Amino acid sequence: MTTEIAPRTGRAFKLNRGQRLRVIDPQGEQVSDMLAFNAHDIDEVISSGRTLDYASKLFLTVGDPIYSNRSNVMLRIVEDTVGRHDFLLTPCSKDTFRIIYGDEHPHHGCFGNLSMALEPFGVKPDQIPVAFNIFMNVQVDGQTGALTVDPPLSKAGDHILFEAEMDLIVALTACSALQSNNYAFKPIHYGVEG
């Protein structure tokens, strides 16, 4: 069964150990910010710093694990038809839209959507770390360090598949930031398998 996340919204749900999570870009060029917390102890959460350090690379794909702040594997990527995702940047927020876009009445962004979706699970906004930004295409200049947010490489129907290695609470968004999704707000589809 596939669930639709409407443009500029988010969802959170349980994903048990051994279950798989398929995240699909139904129209292409859309991003989904993903978070995962230990379902039995929400102080354990995905960690970009641990994951990138142990992988010794910025760009994760098939076979790569996503580690927690306690250095446990939370998820592993088992299929990936795109091969380009971001694990550097925090979810877009009203502050992002204020600081980067100069909006006077900023949208609450993926950060707001993740906060609302995770509230029933006891997660507070301050506990939201760098998300694994599925399909987000951040170009990095290794010499200058310049970061550029380009349109995703995902085409309609592309997907990534994760397997949970512990019981998780997962949150996903259909991203709200114009730069990230080539200036068109689109839905995201996902399904839990197994």
Add this chain to the structure above:
Amino acid sequence: MTTEIAPRTGRAFKLNRGQRLRVIDPQGEQVSDMLAFNAHDIDEVISSGRTLDYASKLFLTVGDPIYSNRSNVMLRIVEDTVGRHDFLLTPCSKDTFRIIYGDEHPHHGCFGNLSMALEPFGVKPDQIPVAFNIFMNVQVDGQTGALTVDPPLSKAGDHILFEAEMDLIVALTACSALQSNNYAFKPIHYGVEG
């Protein structure tokens, strides 16, 4: 007054708004992992993801602010004789030494030193995010995403100077990871000014 942080140890202390923190590499090629928390609410902490997003670059230097998870400026870099620091990787820990170095009896690392130094301020180990790794020289291949930890560019006496833009609890280490400091454990010096 300059304080010495002995090799493979850490310290935490108050740094009030308007005060400056000078971090010196007395012998050269040493790294200091830095964390900062809001002194009045430790749920507010430095955020690599917010900072790199707003800066649109990986490598911070003079003039660049370090943002919190609430998108407030915590610190600003006001002097920097090295110009190369890391804000991607979490502090080295016993898990780092186990996973990356294959140590059978791993040292507790900067993570353990930060945890111990911050405990009197009420900070729990799970609250330790990606540190601002002063003088750490992580080379990034923008094409492949490969990360390589090279010796720091700092020479004996080099320094970086921060100004606090809110009342902070700051923690610093003299780094414990062989790759980060060119395979020699050395001290770090710091001073609070103003």
